Amino acid sequence: MSRSIKKLTGLVAATFTPLTAEGEINLSVIGPYIDYLIENQNVKSVFINGTTGEGCSLTVDERKQLAAAWCQHGKGKLEQVIVHVGCMSIKDSQELARHAASIGADGIAVISPSYFKPVNADALRLFIKEVSTFAPDLPMYYYHIPSMTGVAFDAADVLNGIEQVIPSFQGVKYTGTDLRDLGQCVCYSQSHNWSVLFGVDEQLLGALVLGVHGAVGSTYNYLGCIVNKMLAAFDNGNHMQTRVLQFSLFYDCYYLCSAGFDVSVNKQVMSEVSGLAMGPPRLPLLPCPVSKAQAIAQKVKDFSQGH
């Protein structure tokens, strides 16, 4: 890598992909979306086309258009735009990586393919390497999300020795609940100055204690302001306040989970809380009833006002 690296830290919003009522990508929302994140949530970095963004349900061309819009509108406003480029076909991932580099993205991330799965960590490392060579100057992050990919071997095994084959490797986005594996990732990353970003919003405190450098999540789109307070309390050593905020968030997230919380509910909640038109999810996800989203959004608004 030739250029200097901005370490990815703090809160990163895993963004939704705005769609029109007809189900087409709606790029006109991206500009206001960025302003909302910065002004209302104090969240200045984004992770686009990931799980929350329904990246795997989008075409390669749609993903390119979205990435270009995020980079263009985010220029001079956002700190980092990380583009998720994971696909079933390595050729598609390579094309998206090449494109991300050409539009000035700040980094790329990749999940494991999940239909034909890598047989072991070596095979996955090779896959990530072959994607990274199409954007050799961009920081590359491994996106570990076994609940979605079904690829459950330890992320720490994937990281082991990866610096020798991928010079641009910069860390892991860890969406899993195995704190032993997460801790090993943090330990291994220390000597390389990599970032470990946690992705299970309702368990963030446990990950902070283990030393993660930030968090990527869906709820930071509309609860970022409060989670930023929690991060500040943690940094100041105010453990009581950190715990109170995490417990409140946990119960809030628990409420969301108990109400059947998935990407389509989450997306509708974002529309209700932010006033931005996120539109419906894409099939096979089904739209969430507006009344259900409104009830959850009201809970989120009350919660936000109380903190």
Ligand SMILES: CC(=O)N[C@@H]([C@@H](O)[C@H](O)[C@H](O)CO)[C@@H](O)CC(=O)C(=O)O
């Ligand atoms: C499985 C899943 O969607 N996890 C979310 C979480 O933010 C999740 O929505 C949250 O913890 C509530 O359960 C993120 O980790 C996903 C994410 O970062 C992404 O959109 O790529």
